[in-house]
Amino acid sequence: MENEKIRIQKIIADAGIASRRKAEELISRGAVTVNGKRAQLGDKADPVKDKINVAGRDITIRQDAKKYYIMLHKPRGFITTMSDEGGRKCVAELVDDIPARLFPVGRLDRESEGLLLMTNDGAFALTALTTGVIIDGRRSMPAAIHVIKSEQDRTVLEIVLEEGRNRQIRKMCEAVGLEVARLKRNAIGPVKLGMLQPGKWRELTKEEMRSIKSYHKKLAAKNEHEQNFEKSRKRNSERR
Numbered sequence: 091m092e093n094e095k096i097r098i099q100k101i102i103a104d105a106g107i108a109s110r111r112k113a114e115e116l117i118s119r120g121a122v123t124v125n126g127k128r129a130q131l132g133d134k135a136d137p138v139k140d141k142i143n144v145a146g147r148d149i150t151i152r153q154d155a156k157k158y159y160i161m162l163h164k165p166r167g168f169i170t171t172m173s174d175e176g177g178r179k180c181v182a183e184l185v186d187d188i189p190a191r192l193f194p195v196g197r198l199d200r201e202s203e204g205l206l207l208m209t210n211d212g213a214f215a216l217t218a219l220t221t222g223v224i225i226d227g228r229r230s231m232p233a234a235i236h237v238i239k240s241e242q243d244r245t246v247l248e249i250v251l252e253e254g255r256n257r258q259i260r261k262m263c264e265a266v267g268l269e270v271a272r273l274k275r276n277a278i279g280p281v282k283l284g285m286l287q288p289g290k291w292r293e294l295t296k297e298e299m300r301s302i303k304s305y306h307k308k309l310a311a312k313n314e315h316e317q318n319f320e321k322s323r324k325r326n327s328e329r330r
Contacts, residue, residue, distance in 0.1 A: 095134040098122060101142060105149045106191045106210030113144075121145045157211040158190050159299060161281065164206045165288040166272075170197040181206065184289050196278070199260075204275030205283040208291075244271065279305035 099113035172182040239246040280301040
């Protein structure tokens, strides 16, 4: 029986090479070939029989390959990428004992630390988080902010975001004149870093996976409702 052909970006994602969105970018740039021919967006292939090459690297699909979903406590000084031509320390070094090629879900900048999710399942995605000052010309959603400790020369804050942008907390603090000395992410949605030590990782539990999917659905529904409300508000404004 012939194997069913599936979209190439899904094959790349299932192989743990990149997320589907990144795979689509690679296809658009001409970096993907199938049996020696340049792939186009929308093309399908047989993941077992066809020879698929991504940026000069042949990929193979094992149907029984284990999917890893892990949390890593990223220390400061590591960049959220799997390799770096400049020789900087990468999070890949911290998970090289896992027999699969993982990629990060989301980012933490080099000087930030804390919870980072990683997987070899390209279909796995989390809704990013956000906040309420003007960042890069656009207002962020309101954040929940709690003062944990207040001293003469420093204040420790807990900031809860609902959507995330690049270096968002640092930019938010900058917008109101606050200097960030140290930034640590302790949770993503319902998944908490807990007592996991810097540089260490563990697999997510089944309960954590279920809670993430539930959280993702709730956020998606909330975002859709807010977008529809904003569209309705603009239409009403234009009629006046």
